[in-house]
Amino acid sequence: MGARETPEVKMSIQNKSNLQERAERAASLFPETARKTIVIEFAGTPKAGKTTTLSQINTFLKRCGFKVEIVVERASVCPIKDKKHVNFNIWTACTTLSQLLEKTQTPPRAEDPQILILDRGIFDSICWLRLMERLQRLRPSERKIVEDFLVIPDWRERITGVILMTASPADSMQREQGMLPVVGARGSIMNESVLQQMTIVARETAKDMQALFRVFEVSTSDEETKNKPQFTAEKVAELVLSLIEQQLQEEILHLPRTEVKGVFQSATTIDVNSARDLVAIFQSSGKYAPRQEVEADTGLVQALPVVVVRNASGQVLRLRRRERSEANPLHEKMVVWAGGHVRREDNHTGQAILKCITRELEEELRLRVTADSVTLLGAVYLEDGKSSVKHVAIVYEWRAPTDDVEVALSNAEFFERRGTSLSGKFVGLDEIVQEMNTAHNEEPWSDYIIREFLSKDAHHIQSRLF
Structure with a gap:
């Protein structure tokens, strides 16, 4: 028999709130399942309770087991005195951005937080820029240049969610007065007119x-x-926990196995035209579900877009994969592709597979490419009874405009958050084919990709013997 619970322990368990139980569970899952640092930005109008609520959320998450860090509001330390000068906001935006980039590196440093809270961040800076434009402190053309800079996808997409806290101008002014009001006192920002403009701009920007x-x-x-500060804190905690849980629950794109087999018609590979049909089916009929559930169901096939990277001379980037577990069938394998699962968040533009490709190339190889620069080649589906029966490789090719990309990719090793890594080298296709002709390639997708889709560029490729 196990040790009996003391009355104190039993009472503690009974008194745990639903929020606490959810937060503690999420904190326990974070080290193994999180794909990136979760960034929560707090923005809004003055005296809306932002600082109080933010402090409560920070304390709550820490007590539940998360590593949390706050990037304090930069306005409080800005050396530019005129708060209505556009340079004040430029300074605060850029210093906040520098902190965001430092604290959300890939792979993360040991001291980096799991949860990063921005006390006013990129979204809030954009609100201020638009307010400055309304107040004739910033030209529209200048505002657009700075705004376009701040919403560069790599930076913007690091922000998981924005908590926009607002209050009516009358309530804000009353809270500003405090318990010892001074009649007639008004500040450059703390006055009804500016507060009203700020509220309008914040909501329009959202x-x-x-x-x-x-x-x-x-x-x-x-x-x-x-x-009701406690109720407000609980409401915000609910929002923040939902964002955290969504990030931890990776939902991936899949189709019933029968639909995939219907496209392949017993073949192992399909050409570009049939692959377009397959992509269209995934886009129109594909569903998203938690990865663990999809992996466990042999009746489902997961979309896995992969990209062959080539330089201008036609050489192929050959990669050695290192997985966290030696049991992973791709561990220490040589492959000619990079790629991964299509996630629900890839689908916000309706082009989930193309978004997945650009995201995976950036995450795995630090390549920043556009969706229109990749070319669909075909698809591979192996019904060998192993893990590949659960995945269909949708094969694309990206060719660099010059050979300069070799400087960044050859002999470099790229690490991901979860401990996996890739190291690569550009190799002539004939050299890869020669290796294939003399030895069995243990990574079958690469074998099929070379033989079926890249062979037109190679010489002396033998017919497949297995």
């Missing part, structure tokens, strides 16, 4: 940028939250 940021407004002037 609407305009709903495709770029996930923004959740919490008004502390609403009846349910006004003068």
Whole structure:
């Protein structure tokens, strides 16, 4: 029999809130399942309860087991005195951005946080830029240049969600006065006119940028939250935990196995035309579900877009994969492709497979390519009873415009957050084919890709003997 619970321990377990149980479970899963640092930005109007709520969320998450760090509001340390000068906001935006990039590296440093809280970040900076434009402190053309800079996808997409806290100008002014009000005192920012403009701009920006940021407004002037800081903190904690749980629950694109087999018609590879049909079916009929569930169901096939990387001379980037587990069939294998699963978040533009390709190339090889620069070659599906029966490789090719890319990719090793890595070297196709003709390639997708899709560029390739 195990040790009996003391009354104190039993009472502690009984008194755990649902929020605490969820947070502790998420914290226990984070080291093994998180794909990146989760970044929560707090933005909004003055005296809306942002600082109080942010502090409560920080303490709660830490007590539940997360490594949390706050990037403090840069306005409080900005050396530029005029808060209405555009350079004030440029300074705060750039210093916050530098902290964001430092704390969300791939792979992460040992001291990097699991949860990063921005006390005003990129979204908030954009709101201020738009306010400066309304106040004639910034030309529209200048605002657009800075805004386009701040929403560069690599930076913007690091922000998991934005908590936009607002309050009515009257409530903000009352809270500013505190318990010892001074009649007639007004600041350059803390006055009803500017506060009203700030609220309008914040809400308009959230609407305009709903495709770029996930923004959740919490008004502390609403009846349910006004003068209720604990309820407000619980409401925000619910939002933050939902964002964390969504990031930990990787949902991937899949189809019923019967639909994939219907496209392949008992073949192992299909040409570019049939591959286009397969992509269209995934886009129109594919579903997303937690990866563990999909992996466990042999009746489902997962979309796995892969890319063959070539330089301008036609050499192929041959990669050695190193997986976290030696049991992984790809561990220490030589492959001619990079790629991965299509995630739900890839589908926000409706072109999930192309988005997956550009994301995977950036995550695995640090290559920043556009979707229109890759070419579909075909697809591979192996019904060998092993793990490959659960995946269909949708094969693309990306050719660098010059051979200069070799400087960045050859003999370099790229590490990912989960401990996997890739090292590569550009090799002539004839050399790869010669190796294939003299020895069995243990990674079958690469073998089929070379024989069926790249062989037109090689000489002396033998017919497949197995």
